[in-house]
Amino acid sequence: MKFSCDKALLQAACNTAARAAASKSPIPALEGLQLSAEDRLYVKGYDLKKAIVTAVDADIAQRGTLVVGARLFGEMMRRMPDGIVTVESDIKDNISVKCGKSSFNIMGISSADYPELPSFDAQNNVALPQSILKDMINRTLFAVSTDEVRPIYTGTLFEIEGDELTLVSVDGYRLARRSEKLEKAEMENCSFVVPGSALSDVEKICADEDAPVSIAVGAKHISFTVGDATVISRRLEGEFLNYRRSIPDTFRSELKVDRNELMSVIDRVSLIVSEKNTSPVRMTLGDGVIDCLCVTPIGRAEDVCTCEGSGNELVIGFNDRYMKDALKAAPSDELKLCVNTASSPCILKAADGSEGFTFMVLPVRLHA
Numbered sequence: 163m164k165f166s167c168d169k170a171l172l173q174a175a176c177n178t179a180a181r182a183a184a185s186k187s188p189i190p191a192l193e194g195l196q197l198s199a200e201d202r203l204y205v206k207g208y209d210l211k212k213a214i215v216t217a218v219d220a221d222i223a224q225r226g227t228l229v230v231g232a233r234l235f236g237e238m239m240r241r242m243p244d245g246i247v248t249v250e251s252d253i254k255d256n257i258s259v260k261c262g263k264s265s266f267n268i269m270g271i272s273s274a275d276y277p278e279l280p281s282f283d284a285q286n287n288v289a290l291p292q293s294i295l296k297d298m299i300n301r302t303l304f305a306v307s308t309d310e311v312r313p314i315y316t317g318t319l320f321e322i323e324g325d326e327l328t329l330v331s332v333d334g335y336r337l338a339r340r341s342e343k344l345e346k347a348e349m350e351n352c353s354f355v356v357p358g359s360a361l362s363d364v365e366k367i368c369a370d371e372d373a374p375v376s377i378a379v380g381a382k383h384i385s386f387t388v389g390d391a392t393v394i395s396r397r398l399e400g401e402f403l404n405y406r407r408s409i410p411d412t413f414r415s416e417l418k419v420d421r422n423e424l425m426s427v428i429d430r431v432s433l434i435v436s437e438k439n440t441s442p443v444r445m446t447l448g449d450g451v452i453d454c455l456c457v458t459p460i461g462r463a464e465d466v467c468t469c470e471g472s473g474n475e476l477v478i479g480f481n482d483r484y485m486k487d488a489l490k491a492a493p494s495d496e497l498k499l500c501v502n503t504a505s506s507p508c509i510l511k512a513a514d515g516s517e518g519f520t521f522m523v524l525p526v527r528l529h530a
Contacts, residue, residue, distance in 0.1 A: 163226025182207035282380030314400030447473020
């Protein structure tokens with residue numbers, strides 16, 4: 163195998179594919195990248211759960227396949243001078259890498275040990291702009307669970323109904339829902355759950371532009387094609403929360419707040435909260451003001467956020483990080499804070515009445 167290509171293009175492709183390579187594995191090949199010289203150069207990373215394949219334009223002198231350690235090869239590309247890099251391998255998996263006056267000769271990994279990528283027949287397809295999918299993932303990924311006890315919640319629900327795509331993440335303490343209208347959908351109404359780790363990679367690959375992302379859904383796998391890169395992931399199986407039943411429809415109090423002001427107030431009063439000194443932020447929803455109080459063994463912090471409306475002096479507590487994550491992810495600067503009781507969920511939605519997103523944060527039981 164032998165090929166030559168621009169070092170910057172190869173480095174970018176390797177950095178993208180390496181996100182799917184295993185950091186540690188009993189199978190050494192999974193810690194590597196597979197480079198296949200065919201009609202183009204294809205760089206692949208695969209950890210048996212997800213795969214990322216990127217295509218690069220290259221001058222292919224001799225077709226073939228090699229596998230090289232992802233970390234070593236990535237560092238090699240990063241430190242080499244700019245220019246045309248030439249990579250060559252022999253039948254004994256000896257690999258030669260040259261760029262300018264720099265050259266490396268390293269041992270590769272047997273291509274026979276690299277597993278085949280999952281193949282699937284797409285049952286449904288949908289396309290939407292990269293900027294929209296990137297934003298939808300960004301607004302919901304914070305609420306994905308990291309607890310492997312319930313694997314279904316370590317992913318995000320994709321739900322397609324008619325011309326609308328909805329993403330929902332939930333971790334038992336909070337919920338994030340984001341919806342967008344689709345211009346073109348070749349999909350019947352369906353739903354599937356995508357692992358959060360795969361969505362994090364998709365978000366990083368997507369650019370803030372209108373170029374499309376193509377989503378193909380199979381029986382057990384799903385793929386996202388963004389330009390020359392494709393992310394393939396298994397679907398998570400299980401019963402996802404019926405989020406429509408979980409979100410209250412009516413509220414005793416609805417307060418209009420400035421997102422940045424409330425986030426700054428909570429950020430200040432939670433300054434005395436740490437891993438050793440945990441305490442909820444106690445919010446008293448008054449008439450035109452929200453009093454925020456936090457007390458820990460370190461001391462006491464108090465601040466006030468202005469609002470429109472009255473909360474009837476309801477006292478409710480929240481985990482500061484959960485509330486700040488929701489406020490940070492909210493795409494609107496003017497929000498409605500909707501509550502019923504001190505033990506029922508708090509809903510954050512756009513003050514202008516648009517239905518593009520809904521965030522739910524469960525309160526913390528307060529002690530006297």
